[in-house]
Amino acid sequence: MKSLGFDEVHSLDIDEREGATHIHDLNKKDIPSELIGRYDVVLAGGTLEHVFDVANGLRSASRMLADGGYLAIGGPANNWVDHGFYQICPTLLLDYFTENGFDLLRSRGRFDRPGAPSLDLAVHPGEAQLINNFPGRVIFSVVVRRRKESTVDRIPTQELYARKRDGQGHRYRIGVEEPYAITPGGLAPLPMTRFELRPQGIAPGLGAYAIRFHNPAHPASLEGRPFRSQGLVYEDGNLLDWVVSRPEMVAERPGSFCHFRGFVHLTASDGSDPRGNGRSYQIAFPEPYW
Numbered sequence: 309m310k311s312l313g314f315d316e317v318h319s320l321d322i323d324e325r326e327g328a329t330h331i332h333d334l335n336k337k338d339i340p341s342e343l344i345g346r347y348d349v350v351l352a353g354g355t356l357e358h359v360f361d362v363a364n365g366l367r368s369a370s371r372m373l374a375d376g377g378y379l380a381i382g383g384p385a386n387n388w389v390d391h392g393f394y395q396i397c398p399t400l401l402l403d404y405f406t407e408n409g410f411d412l413l414r415s416r417g418r419f420d421r422p423g424a425p426s427l428d429l430a431v432h433p434g435e436a437q438l439i440n441n442f443p444g445r446v447i448f449s450v451v452v453r454r455r456k457e458s459t460v461d462r463i464p465t466q467e468l469y470a471r472k473r474d475g476q477g478h479r480y481r482i483g484v485e486e487p488y489a490i491t492p493g494g495l496a497p498l499p500m501t502r503f504e505l506r507p508q509g510i511a512p513g514l515g516a517y518a519i520r521f522h523n524p525a526h527p528a529s530l531e532g533r534p535f536r537s538q539g540l541v542y543e544d545g546n547l548l549d550w551v552v553s554r555p556e557m558v559a560e561r562p563g564s565f566c567h568f569r570g571f572v573h574l575t576a577s578d579g580s581d582p583r584g585n586g587r588s589y590q591i592a593f594p595e596p597y598w
Contacts, residue, residue, distance in 0.1 A: 309351075314349070318330060318347075320332055320334075320343075322334075330343065334355075334359045334361070334364065334365040334368050334369075335359060335360055335361040335364060335365070336364070337364060339368045339371060339372070343371075343372050344371050344372065345371070345372070345373065345374050345375075346372060346374065347372050347373060347374060347377055348373075348374055348376075348377045348378070349377060349378045349379075349380070350369050350372050350373055350377065350378070350379045350380070351379075351380050352365075352369050352379070352380070352381045352382075353380065353381070353382045353383075353449075354382065354383055354384075355369075355381075355383070356369075356381065356383050356394070356396060357383045357384055357388075357391065357392030357393060357394045357395065357396060358392040358393065359393070360393055362393070362394055362396075362400075366381075366400075366401075366404060367460045367461065369381070370408070370410075370454070370458075370460040371460050373454040374454070375454055375455070375456045375458075376453065376454065376455075376456075377453070377454050378413075378451060378452070378453050378454075379410075379451070379452050379453075379454070380414075380449065380450070380451045381401060381449060381450055381452075382447055382448065382449030382450075383395075383396040383447065383448065383449075384396065384445070384446070384447060384448075385397070385398065385417065385439050385446040385447060385448035386439050386440065386442070386445065386446040387444065387445045387446065388445060396448055397436070397448075398415065398417075398431050398433070398436045398439075398448050399433065399436070399466055399467055399468075401415075401448070401450045402415060402432075402433050402450070402467075402480065403433075403464035403465070403466060403467055403470075403478060404464050405450065405452045406464070406478050406479070406480055407462045407463070407464035407478070408458055408459045408460055408461075408462050408464075409455055409457055409458045409459060410452040410453060410454055410455065410458050411452060411453040411455060411481075411483075412450065412452055412480070412481060412482050412483065413450075413451045413452060413453055413482075413483040414449065414450055414451035414483055414485065415430060415431055415432060415450050415482050415483075416428055416429065416430060416431060416448070416449055416450075416485070417429050417430075417431040417438065417439060417446050417447065417448050417449075418446065418447040418448075418449070418490075419442050419444060419445075419446055419597075420444050420445045420446070420447075421442070421443060421444030421445070422444070425489040425490055425491045425496070426489065426490040427487065427488075427489055427490070427498075427597060428485075428487065428488050428489075428490060428495075429487045429594075429597065430482075430484070430485070430487065430538070431448060432480075432482060432535035432551075433467050433478070433480055433534065433535060433553070434467065434532075434533050434534060434535055434536070435533070435535050435536065442598070451483075464478075471532070476531075476554070477534075477553075478553070479552075479553060479554060479557060480534065480535075480552065480553040481550050481551075481552050481553075481557060481560075481561070481564070482550065482551050482552075483549060483550060484540060484547055484548070484549065484550065484551050485547070486498070486500075486540065486547065487594050487597070498594050498595065498597070499594070499595040500540075500592040500593060500594055500595065501526070501592065501593050501595060502542075502590050502591070502592040503521065503523070503590060503591050503592070504588070504589075504590055505519050505521065505541075505572060505574075505589040505590060505591055506519075507582060507583050507584070507589070508583075510582050510583050510589075511583075513555075513571070513573065514555050514556045514558065514559060514573060515556065515558075515559030516558040516559040516564075516573055516574065516575045517573070517574055517575065517581075517582050517583070518555070518571045518572065518573045518574070519571065519572050519574075519589075520570060520571055521567065521570065521571065521572045521591060522570045525593075526538070526539060526593045528567050528568055528569055528570055528571075529553075529566060529567055529568045529569070530568075530569065534553035534554065534566075534568075535551070535553065537566075537567035537568070538593055538594055539567040539572070539591045539592065539593050540591065540592050540593075541565040541567075541572060541574055541589065541590070541591050541592075542589065542590045542591075542592060543563075543576060543577055543582075543587050543588070543589055544587045544588055545588075546577070548563045548564065548565050548574065548575075548577060549561075549562075549563035549564070549577070550563055550564040550565070551564075551565060551566060552564050552565070552566050553566070554566070554568075555568050555571070555573045558573040558574060558575055559575065561575070562575050562576060562577055562578055562579040563575060563576070563577040567591065572591055574589065
């Protein structure tokens, strides 16, 4: 961690055998007061699945963050039976951090199988069956950023049942990345099929901008499946920052998009009018992974 530029690095463990900076059991309800709000970055890689009170461990890791701090959590999602107490379902982390008002910067799965490159792919709410269908081991991870108004103690309702309760479910905003393969030579982007979104077809819509796009090979998202579309929107060859679960959310932050019911809804990265800012826009879809 120091080689990445951190001036001070602490560790936490349940006992003293490995020389951790802080000795603490994450099953305990309270954490030492000197750890609350202290850290710019907290890394819990392969930790939560070993904590019996996983909800308390999740809250404790979140409480250690300073405002604006980053929390990275990763753990087994499938085919790691008896590695720990749990295999972590994406909905646990996605719904907890959404309910508590964190910025959700990364939501990804690492897909490993013998004799083939590992894949790093988006895993979004309602589309995690991608994990069930993979014939190998899967690790799921998120990176979140604590906002000044974020909480840690709000208990989420699972998205499926939240949607049944109020007809809409959670409002998700998720940072986006391209899918890639992890090879001995480094990271390799996966093939994408690209389509131009021409400025003359863009019109105002739902407080932002929209352009009609329909292609049977690349179905759009729907109310019950807000991330069914795997489309990524580019501005001058650069990914826009956020994919959202509802078209009306696009207007809430620059650089947002969604491909929903026959339209691509978007805002420019700087909030300018995409019809006249002189930039090019594309939507791209990853080719089948396996």
